[in-house]
Amino acid sequence: xxxxxxxxxxxxxxxxxILALRGLSHPTTSRRGNQMGIIGMVIAILATFVHxxxxxxxxxxxxxxxxxxxxxxxxxxxxxxxxxxxxLVAAFHSLVGLAAVCVATAALNAPQSFGxxxxxxxxxxxxxxxxxxxAIGAITFTGSLIAFAKLQALMKGxxxxxxxxxxxxxxxxxxxxxxxxxxxxxxxxxFLFTLIALVALALGLLLIIPIGGADMPVVVSMLNSYSGxxxxxxxxxxxxxxxxxxxxxVGSSGAILSYIMCKGMNRSIFNVxxxxxxxxxxxxxxxxxxxxxxxxxxxxDAAFIMKNxxxxxxxxxxxxxxxxxxxxxxxxxxxxxxxxxxxRYAIHPVAGRMPGHMNVLLAEANVPYDEVFxxxxxxxxxxxxxxxxxxxxxxxxxxAAKTNPASPIFGMPILDVDKAKTVLFVKRSMASGYAGVDxxxxxxxxxxxxxxxxxxxxxxxxxxxxx
Amino acid sequence: xxxxxxxxxxxxxxxxxxxxxxxxxxxxAVAAQNAPAAAPFVYLFSIFVLAIFVGxxxxxxxxxxxxxxxxxxxxxxxxxxxxGAMLATGLxxxxxxxxxxxIAVVLVSVNIFGGFVxxxxxxxxxxxx
Numbered sequence: 001x002x003x004x005x006x007x008x009x010x011x012x013x014x015x016x017x018i019l020a021l022r023g024l025s026h027p028t029t030s031r032r033g034n035q036m037g038i039i040g041m042v043i044a045i046l047a048t049f050v051h052x053x054x055x056x057x058x059x060x061x062x063x064x065x066x067x068x069x070x071x072x073x074x075x076x077x078x079x080x081x082x083x084x085x086x087x088l089v090a091a092f093h094s095l096v097g098l099a100a101v102c103v104a105t106a107a108l109n110a111p112q113s114f115g116x117x118x119x120x121x122x123x124x125x126x127x128x129x130x131x132x133x134x135a136i137g138a139i140t141f142t143g144s145l146i147a148f149a150k151l152q153a154l155m156k157g158x159x160x161x162x163x164x165x166x167x168x169x170x171x172x173x174x175x176x177x178x179x180x181x182x183x184x185x186x187x188x189x190x191f192l193f194t195l196i197a198l199v200a201l202a203l204g205l206l207l208i209i210p211i212g213g214a215d216m217p218v219v220v221s222m223l224n225s226y227s228g229x230x231x232x233x234x235x236x237x238x239x240x241x242x243x244x245x246x247x248x249x250v251g252s253s254g255a256i257l258s259y260i261m262c263k264g265m266n267r268s269i270f271n272v273x274x275x276x277x278x279x280x281x282x283x284x285x286x287x288x289x290x291x292x293x294x295x296x297x298x299x300x301d302a303a304f305i306m307k308n309x310x311x312x313x314x315x316x317x318x319x320x321x322x323x324x325x326x327x328x329x330x331x332x333x334x335x336x337x338x339x340x341x342x343x344r345y346a347i348h349p350v351a352g353r354m355p356g357h358m359n360v361l362l363a364e365a366n367v368p369y370d371e372v373f374x375x376x377x378x379x380x381x382x383x384x385x386x387x388x389x390x391x392x393x394x395x396x397x398x399x400a401a402k403t404n405p406a407s408p409i410f411g412m413p414i415l416d417v418d419k420a421k422t423v424l425f426v427k428r429s430m431a432s433g434y435a436g437v438d439x440x441x442x443x444x445x446x447x448x449x450x451x452x453x454x455x456x457x458x459x460x461x462x463x464x465x466x467x
Numbered sequence: 468x469x470x471x472x473x474x475x476x477x478x479x480x481x482x483x484x485x486x487x488x489x490x491x492x493x494x495x496a497v498a499a500q501n502a503p504a505a506a507p508f509v510y511l512f513s514i515f516v517l518a519i520f521v522g523x524x525x526x527x528x529x530x531x532x533x534x535x536x537x538x539x540x541x542x543x544x545x546x547x548x549x550x551g552a553m554l555a556t557g558l559x560x561x562x563x564x565x566x567x568x569x570i571a572v573v574l575v576s577v578n579i580f581g582g583f584v585x586x587x588x589x590x591x592x593x594x595x596x
Contacts, residue, residue, distance in 0.1 A: 011552075013547065014515050014518075015492050015543045017547070018525060018539055018587070020522055020544065021522075021525045021526060021529065021537070021540070021541070022525050022528070024529045024530070024533045024536060024537050024540070025528040025529055025530060025531070026530060027533065027590070027593040027595075028529070030533055030536065030590045030593070031580060031587070031590045031591065032582065033540075034536075034540060034586050034587055034590055037540055037543060037544055037586075038546070038583050040547075041543070041546075041579055041583070044547050044549075044550055044555070045549060045550075048550045048553045048554065048557075049550075049553070049557075051553075051554065051557070051558075053557075053558050053559065054557040054558065055557060055558070055559060058556050058557030058558065058565070059557055061557070061569055061572075062553050062556050062557055062572055063558050063564070065552075065569050065572030065573045065576060066549075066572060066576045068573050068576070069572065069573040069574060069575065069576025069577040069578075069579075069580070070576045070577075070579070070580040071580075072577045072580075072581075073576060073577035073578060073580035073581030073582070073584070074578065074580045076577070076581050077580070077581040077582070077584035077588065078584060078588070080585065081481075082589075085535060085539075085585070085589075088581070089538055089539060089542060092539075092542045092577070092578050092581060092582060093542060095546075095575065095577055095578050096542065096546060096548065096574075096575065097575045098547060098571075098574055098580060099548055099549075099570075099574040099575045099578075100547070101540075101572040102552065102555075102567040102568070102571035102574070103548060103551040103555060103567070103571050104531065105563070105564075105567045106551075106552075106555030106560065106563070106564040106565075106567040106568045106571070107551070107555070107564075108522070109560065109561055109563040109564045109567070110555065110558070110560025110561050110563070111556060112560070113554055113558040113559070113560040113564060114554060114555075124515065125508045132476050150481075172582075192513075196568060214471070219486075220538070221538070223489065223539060224538055224542065227542065227545050228541065228545050230548075231545045231547070232515060232546045234548055234551050235511075235548075235551075236508070236511060236512075236515070237551075238550070238551050238554065239507055239511060240550050240551065240579060241511070241514060242547050242548060242550060243547055243548060243551065244511055244515050244518065245514060245518040246544050246545055246547045247513075247515075247524070247545065248515050248516075248518035248519045248521075248522055249518060249521065249522040249526075249544070250522075250541040250544065250545040251519070251522070252519050252522035252523050252526060252544075253522055253526040253537060253538075253541045254528060254541065256523065257526075257534060257538065258525045260531075260576055270485075309513065316470060347531075347532075349480070349531065354534075354535055354538060355531070355534035355535060355537075355538065355586035356477050356531060356533060356534030356535035356536070356537070356538075357530075357535055359533070359534075359535065359593075360535045360536070360589050360592070361533040363589070363592040363593045363594070364592050366592075366594065368594055368595050368596040369532055369593050369594065369595065370595055370596055371596070374531050374532070400517030448538070
């Protein structure tokens with residue numbers, strides 16, 4: 001097939017991918033955006049099928065591969081629970097990383113297929129791009145596997161720290177860099193290629209193990225970004241426009257999400273990546289604990305307070321996801337709305353385990369998206385709220401972020417729930433949140449603690465409201 | 468000048484010319500090897516940089532409520548790396564390339580289908596009052 005025709009098809013695919021992201025600017029246009037993405041992918045695949053020199057056997061093999069992978073992917077995506085979305089996405093990222101490694105390996109072994117030279121005589125530019133694609137792909141692969149294991153609770157979410165960790169990582173990083181230079185200057189040695197892959201795989205693993213569970217939104221966003229850069233690297237290697245453009249889109253998207261997440265915690269990306277947050281003796285600055293009394297309430301008390309309110313704001317956090325309380329929560333809101341109570345939801349940027357996680361869970365429970373607000377949109381409204389129902393969130397409501405410069409979360413933007421008349425906290429225990437700091441809100445006079453599982457407590461409140 | 472001398476001079480000239488021609492061919496070959504690789508790189512790199520800018524502006528426009536679908540869909544479209552995997556599998560390369568190409572096709576197909584399906588599932592849940 002004419003080469004300028006296939007190039008044109010790749011350009012169309014790239015434009016459709018841009019439109020797919022553009023569609024996400026509003027829920028009403030988002031589904032059409034997704035369809036454009038699908039069309040773009042179909043065009044890119046078809047254009048590659050008609051590429052000159054495709055063997056019949058190869059085409060059969062490709063169709064077989066797409067059928068196998070497509071079936072697995074479709075089944076996984078249909079069965080996955082929305083609460084398990086972050087680990088699904090992490091698993092998907094790892095696949096992109098591994099695929100980049102595979103394609104780089106194939107390109108090294110059959111450079112003529114990609115028009116980048118002949119065996120042992122690969123163009124220098126292609127060697128650079130290939131080794132970068134390989135290294136980033138390998139880091140993405142093992143890094144995402146660790147993120148997956150932490151999110152899926154296959155390994156503990158607590159940071160894994162050891163002496164000399166950062167020095168080891170730095171050393172490995174420099175070693176990797178040297179290996180890449182050697183690989184390029186030797187004209188693409190297979191041995192060095194393998195070594196680059198192994199070092200990058202180890203580095204991906206070591207980079208993610210010190211990062212704690214609640215920092216996973218940043219990690220997942222960052223790996224999203226990496227998978228994009230890896231795709232771009234491979235795109236440069238094989239000179240494919242659709243890959244380069246898409247890789248750049250995905251790379252910048254992941255980077256922006258990481259930035260938004262970091263800003264939501266008032267921490268630098270380095271602070272997050274160096275890891276160990278919430279583990280190093282910060283409890284000392286947490287202030288008095290235990291000796292102060294908290295007010296403990298029951299579901300009946302909560303129901304009574306909410307029934308007499310005119311405005312209730314719900315603040316969901318990761319605890320809601322863990323106990324799958326979103327459906328019960330929506331039922332509660334329905335009952336309250338019938339009593340003419342104004343119910344809204346306030347979402348902190350870092351609530352949950354991936355960006356926008358809470359929005360998806362609430363949408364799953366049929367909460368209309370126009371009742372759900374971001375921090376900047378709703379923060380002024382807490383002072384007019386009668387009740388704030390905090391379910392499974394903690395650090396994002398802690399006033400210490402504003403008042404206590406010694407606190408590890410100082411400077412983090414918080415939801416001003418303390419300005420409401422009454423704060424109801426649904427929690428399993430008095431345990432502190434991820435940051436390892438006490439929340440002084442628990443001890444305030446207008447706060448009532450509702451101890452128990454988030455879902456069970458909410459269901460009990462629904463029953464009590466019905467009485 | 469005898470005809471023999473002339474013949475000898477002509478032969479020497481002819482030899483020089485052929486050496487020069489060989490040199491020129493060598494230089495041309497080097498240039499030919501570099502040129503097609505170098506020119507597209509600058510060209511592709513410009514596209515790459517521009518695409519980063521496009522990505523930057525498009526992604527800042529995405530509403531925070533849809534950040535999860537954004538992640539799932541970017542994951543799906545980054546699987547356009549399947550193009551490389553297909554070329555490795557389908558062209559007359561060698562066994563190693565075919566093997567790794569096929570593995571890559573399977574891996575990214577999981578992503579393409581999984582990514583678009585899960586994005587669609589998420590987006591279809593977002594409803595207005």
